Amino acid sequence: MKTLSSAVLTAALVITGFGASQVFAQAGHAGNHRGHAPAAVATEPTASGLSEGTIRRVNADAGTVTIAHGPLANLDMPPMTMTFRISGEASLDGLANGDKVQFAADKDGDEFVVTAIEKAAD
Numbered sequence: 001m002k003t004l005s006s007a008v009l010t011a012a013l014v015i016t017g018f019g020a021s022q023v024f025a026q027a028g029h030a031g032n033h034r035g036h037a038p039a040a041v042a043t044e045p046t047a048s049g050l051s052e053g054t055i056r057r058v059n060a061d062a063g064t065v066t067i068a069h070g071p072l073a074n075l076d077m078p079p080m081t082m083t084f085r086i087s088g089e090a091s092l093d094g095l096a097n098g099d100k101v102q103f104a105a106d107k108d109g110d111e112f113v114v115t116a117i118e119k120a121a122d
Contacts, residue, residue: 050104051069052070052102055096056068058097064086065084065095067083068080072105074106084112086117088115091117
């Protein structure tokens, strides 16, 4: 079955003109999030350019926050639940599990980081 899948993938790459590195990079990224349920949140950035999400876990000791989020256009990322490191001026103060938030995310080397985060207006 793997041979058939490889043949189909190769044919799709040739027909569509996609480079193998693009396809495998996307597949690798998606593979890192197996078991995560898609986020049930807004799919468009807010008027302020921030993305929306729901906090699933705050880990102040590690400086991380797990957020169920919609698509992150600047990172070409689909909706998912993932953990981000807090960076820059962003702070976890006053945030708790279940809070609806607006946030900005970026990539710092191999790590995804939240650079700004605030509770969403009710």
